[in-house]
Amino acid sequence: MTSLGGSSSSATEYTVRVPKNTSKKYNIMAFNSGDRVNCSTWTQARMERDMSARRIYGEEESAEGAAGSEFGKKQREEARRKKYGIVTREFKVEDQPWILKVNGKAGKRFKGLKKGGVTENASYYIFTQCPDGAFEAFPVHGWYNFTPQAKHRTLTAEEAEEEWGRRNKVVNHFSIMLQRRFREQERGGDDDDDENEKSGKKKKKGGGRGADLRIHDLEEDLEMSSDDSDSSMGDDAEGKTKAKKATGKGKAKKKRKSSDKEALEDSDDGDYEGLEVDYMSDESSNSDEELEKGKPSKGEHHPKGIDEASESEEESEEEKQNEEEAKEEEEEEEGKKTPVQTEKKKKKDSSGESESSDDSDIEGETASALFLKKRTPPKRGGRGSAGSSRTGSRPGTPSIDSASTSNTLRAAASKLEQGKRPTPGPSTDSPAAKRLKMEPSSQSPVPSGKSTPQPPSGKSTPSSSDVQLTEEAVRRYLIRKPMTTKDLLKKFQTKRTGLSSEQTVNVLAQILKRLNPERKNVNDKMHFYLTE
Amino acid sequence: MSDKTEVNLTGVKQSKGLWLVKVPKYLSLQWDKATEKGDVGKITIGKKQGKTEVHFSLNEELTAVGAAGEQDASLQVPREHPFTMHTVGGQTMAVFSQSNADEISLEGMVVHRAECRPAVNDNYMKLKKLQIKASTKPQRLSQQLERAVTTVFKPVANHDFNVEHEKKKKSEGKMVRAEWQVVLDMLFSAFEKHQYYNIKDLVDITKQPVTYLKEIMREIGTYNSKGPHKSTWELKPEYRHYQAAEEEEMQKA
Numbered sequence: 001m002t003s004l005g006g007s008s009s010s011a012t013e014y015t016v017r018v019p020k021n022t023s024k025k026y027n028i029m030a031f032n033s034g035d036r037v038n039c040s041t042w043t044q045a046r047m048e049r050d051m052s053a054r055r056i057y058g059e060e061e062s063a064e065g066a067a068g069s070e071f072g073k074k075q076r077e078e079a080r081r082k083k084y085g086i087v088t089r090e091f092k093v094e095d096q097p098w099i100l101k102v103n104g105k106a107g108k109r110f111k112g113l114k115k116g117g118v119t120e121n122a123s124y125y126i127f128t129q130c131p132d133g134a135f136e137a138f139p140v141h142g143w144y145n146f147t148p149q150a151k152h153r154t155l156t157a158e159e160a161e162e163e164w165g166r167r168n169k170v171v172n173h174f175s176i177m178l179q180r181r182f183r184e185q186e187r188g189g190d191d192d193d194d195e196n197e198k199s200g201k202k203k204k205k206g207g208g209r210g211a212d213l214r215i216h217d218l219e220e221d222l223e224m225s226s227d228d229s230d231s232s233m234g235d236d237a238e239g240k241t242k243a244k245k246a247t248g249k250g251k252a253k254k255k256r257k258s259s260d261k262e263a264l265e266d267s268d269d270g271d272y273e274g275l276e277v278d279y280m281s282d283e284s285s286n287s288d289e290e291l292e293k294g295k296p297s298k299g300e301h302h303p304k305g306i307d308e309a310s311e312s313e314e315e316s317e318e319e320k321q322n323e324e325e326a327k328e329e330e331e332e333e334e335g336k337k338t339p340v341q342t343e344k345k346k347k348k349d350s351s352g353e354s355e356s357s358d359d360s361d362i363e364g365e366t367a368s369a370l371f372l373k374k375r376t377p378p379k380r381g382g383r384g385s386a387g388s389s390r391t392g393s394r395p396g397t398p399s400i401d402s403a404s405t406s407n408t409l410r411a412a413a414s415k416l417e418q419g420k421r422p423t424p425g426p427s428t429d430s431p432a433a434k435r436l437k438m439e440p441s442s443q444s445p446v447p448s449g450k451s452t453p454q455p456p457s458g459k460s461t462p463s464s465s466d467v468q469l470t471e472e473a474v475r476r477y478l479i480r481k482p483m484t485t486k487d488l489l490k491k492f493q494t495k496r497t498g499l500s501s502e503q504t505v506n507v508l509a510q511i512l513k514r515l516n517p518e519r520k521n522v523n524d525k526m527h528f529y530l531t532e
Numbered sequence: 533m534s535d536k537t538e539v540n541l542t543g544v545k546q547s548k549g550l551w552l553v554k555v556p557k558y559l560s561l562q563w564d565k566a567t568e569k570g571d572v573g574k575i576t577i578g579k580k581q582g583k584t585e586v587h588f589s590l591n592e593e594l595t596a597v598g599a600a601g602e603q604d605a606s607l608q609v610p611r612e613h614p615f616t617m618h619t620v621g622g623q624t625m626a627v628f629s630q631s632n633a634d635e636i637s638l639e640g641m642v643v644h645r646a647e648c649r650p651a652v653n654d655n656y657m658k659l660k661k662l663q664i665k666a667s668t669k670p671q672r673l674s675q676q677l678e679r680a681v682t683t684v685f686k687p688v689a690n691h692d693f694n695v696e697h698e699k700k701k702k703s704e705g706k707m708v709r710a711e712w713q714v715v716l717d718m719l720f721s722a723f724e725k726h727q728y729y730n731i732k733d734l735v736d737i738t739k740q741p742v743t744y745l746k747e748i749m750r751e752i753g754t755y756n757s758k759g760p761h762k763s764t765w766e767l768k769p770e771y772r773h774y775q776a777a778e779e780e781e782m783q784k785a
Contacts, residue, residue, distance in 0.1 A: 011578030016588065017570040018563045024629040026639070028552070031624040039626050039641055040547065045539035047628075047636050070728040070764060101536070123560040126627055127551035128640070135575055137553070139560070141630075 015134040016127075025141040026126050029100075029112065035148050042102050050097045050111065098144055109151070112144035153177055153184075469497050469504060474511045475530060482520055482529035485512075539628065540637030549643035550627055553615070558659070559648060562594045562609055575615075586615035588648060607659065612651035617644055707741045715740055715748055720771075727774065728756070728764035 031037040070076075081088070098112035118124065124140035155163060155176070163176055170176065469492045477483055477491060488508060494501050517528040555563075563572045573590040590611045625642035650656050718738045722729065734749070735742055749755075753767045766772075 011576050014575045014577070015571060016573050016575050018566055018572050019570045020566070020568060023632045025631075026627055026629045028642075029626040029628050029638075031626070033622050033624050035624075037624050039541075039544045039624075039638065042541055042544070045541060045638070046536040047539050048536045071722075071726045071730065071733045100539075122557060123555050125553045125555050125560070126639070126642075127553050127646075128548060136570075137563070137572070140552075 014129070016137055017134055018125075018137045018139075022138060024138075026138045027141050028124070028143045030115075030143065030145050031110075032147065037146075037148075044103055044107075046101045047098055049093060050099045051093075053096060054091055094142075098146070100146060109149040110146040111149050112146040115143040115145055118143040153181060155180065469499065469507050469511075471511050471514060474508070475515060478515070478517050478528055478530040482522065482527035484525050484527050488528075537634060537636045540635065543637060543639040544626065544641065546640070548640035550640045551644045551646055552620075552625065552627075552642045553646045553648055555648045556650065558609055558663070559590070559613070559650075562590065565594060566591075584617065586617060586646065588613040588615060607662070608655055609659065610650040610653065610656045613648045614651065615646040615648055617646050620645055707735075707739050709741060709744045710738075712748065715745070716752065719748065719752065720767075723753075723767050723772065727772075728766050730764055734765065 095114055097114065098110075100110040100112060102108045102110070118140070119142075124143075125137040126140060127135045127137050130136055159180065163170070473492075474488065477488065483491075485508070489504060492499075492504055492508065494504055497504060499507065512528065515530065517530045520527045520529060566572050571591060572594060573588055576585075576587040576589070578585050578587070590609065590613065592611075595609045595611055596607070620642055627639040627642065628636055629639050630636050715738055719734070722734070722737050729737075731742065731746070731749075734745055738745060740748075749765050752771055753765045756762060756764050756766060
């Protein structure tokens with residue numbers, strides 16, 4: 001290095017060398033300043049070429065030699081390509097992007113794409129200063145622009161378009177990625193069974209509405225989560241749900257939703273249809289009465305618990321539920337499953353209203369399949385205390401017998417009778433009349449053990465009804481005022497006494513003989529009366 | 533995928549500041565002509581009125597354009613090149629090098645960007661003019677011929693290619709039917725190499741007349757009229773046992 005002496009400005013001179021024998025090829029690694037990349041903080045870095053494009057470029061070679069190959073296939077293919085003028089670009093390793101991984105697995109990832117046209121018109125050189133002061137210039141071989149790669153999940157173009165269409169409706173944006181994650185998990189966990197399950201789901205959804213539906217859906221969710229390819233109904237679902245509960249109810253709920261989303265073809269908003277699953281239990285409950293009878297108590301807690309717990313855990317779900325309600329209403333209008341959905345609606349309202357209680361009951365309890373099934377009937381009873389007007393009007397006892405209450409008439413009848421039971425005695429005409437009317441209309445009170453208001457025999461057993469053909473009653477009437485036989489008969493109507501008209505007549509005749517009332521003729525009619 | 537190469541980070545750790553300099557093409561060409569030692573010129577870094585100025589001057593011997601050693605007065609590459617310095621603003625640039633052995637090392641960070649500009653003078657202008665003229669010349673040129681080309685397309689009694697072909701045919705003679713067993717052996721050995729064959733190829737291999745060959749093939753093989761291997765012959769299943777194919781089938785099943 002020669003340094004010029006003093007005169008004008010303080011200038012230092014250095015020689016520039018362009019080494020000839022370098023075996024190293026220099027490249028530029030360019031980052032965007034916004035990414036705030038500081039190379040000095042890197043402890044470890046690995047770099048390799050991204051060869052994923054090779055598959056596209058390289059032709060898939062069918063088995064060469066022996067099986068599956070044709071004689072002269074290669075030549076023929078080449079000739080064909082020449083004939084049609086197909087020019088395939090070579091796969092150049094030099095032009096492939098780099099993948100840079102900094103600080104190991106948990107660190108950042110960068111992708112470096114080659115910038116074209118750098119060395120065409122001007123050459124770039126790297127000037128480094130050597131210890132002896134001279135500059136060394138190395139030509140730049142290639143320029144790569146490195147961009148950080150996102151580790152978080154992103155939506156694909158199709159999904160993004162979908163979400164864009166729903167942007168005004170969706171309030172909770174966190175759920176979007178969450179569900180995509182679950183969908184990915186499902187797909188990843190079940191590569192083989194995926195299609196089967198999907199088709200199975202579709203069939204089930206479209207076809208039957210029995211218990212199969214729910215169990216299968218759950219099963220599929222569970223299978224996906226636990227990578228189980230066996231799908232057997234009932235018990236497996238139970239066992240799996242137990243394990244699942246341990247992991248998380250919110251997850252379970254969402255998985256159900258997401259799986260249903262995949263299965264359903266008509267609706268866009270499949271997010272919230274997972275909850276449908278719960279309510280399908282209404283219809284299936286008819287078919288599985290045994291199970292219901294077996295576990296009413298557990299069932300009671302479950303539906304409340306999971307709903308409430310998941311609600312209390314994530315407030316956003318409430319919003320979702322509201323949206324779901326709205327959507328379900330829409331679906332109802334479409335005429336999908338009206339009875340199920342009306343009940344669903346009811347439940348939704350009640351669940352929305354009642355928040356606190358039963359949170360702890362959720363975990364570690366039995367099959368949600370069962371609980372789903374049982375949801376409706378015990379729920380009705382359980383939620384009596386919840387305070388919703390609809391549920392409040394129902395009797396407090398979880399009416400197991402009312403399992404068959406899909407028939408509203410029967411339900412109404414039984415209710416009325418239950419209501420009437422604790423209040424026997426008053427022998428006013430109106431309640432009596434009502435009761436007498438209800439008896440023929442109620443169709444199945446007898447098997448459940450509710451007896452008719454009046455016993456078949458008019459005299460002996462005192463029953464809840466008021467009118468009985470007894471001597472006492474006749475005497476009372478006759479003391480009060482004189483009556484004809486007709487009037488007396490009117491008093492003791494056959495409907496009330498439960499006796500046939502002949503019987504009534506006979507009994508009345510006997511009573512009159514015993515009483516031996518006095519006779520009086522009023523208006524040409526024989527009146528009886530007693531004086532006491 | 534190639535193995536991941538551990539990047540040598542020593543260069544960055546030393547915090548060596550590098551300059552990225554954009555050099556015009558003609559200058560880099562001249563530098564390529566440098567001697568083994570690699571000396572190409574001198575760089576002067578000075579401070580003039582508070583501003584840092586960098587100036588590069590090319591060595592004398594490298595100013596000649598053309599073959600080494602010639603001193604063509606008209607074509608001379610300018611010697612003086614002031615550098616314009618820029619800061620590295622919107623980009624964080626690092627330099628990594630790749631050796632022949634595929635070892636990657638991070639050399640350092642770029643601290644300055646510079647452009648090597650020639651000092652503008654008449655000499656430079658002349659040089660540029662020449663360059664422009666050269667670049668505007670079309671790569672393809674249409675040339676007019678004085679006389680038409682008559683060396684091709686002369687009428688011939690029999691073309692060369694045809695003559696050769698007939699000679700070959702005559703020398704080889706007609707294809708003779710060999711023994712059934714012999715042909716079978718040939719076919720089996722052929723089918724060991726490939727699974728599907730065209731009848732023409734089989735004729736080529738076995739040198740048998742087509743009808744005879746077809747007879748034999750009809751007995752031991754089937755003809756694919758559809759599918760991926762269209763119009764090809766293959767052995768019947770009982771005659772073939774391909775290892776690889778069998779394994780694949782088992783996997784699929």
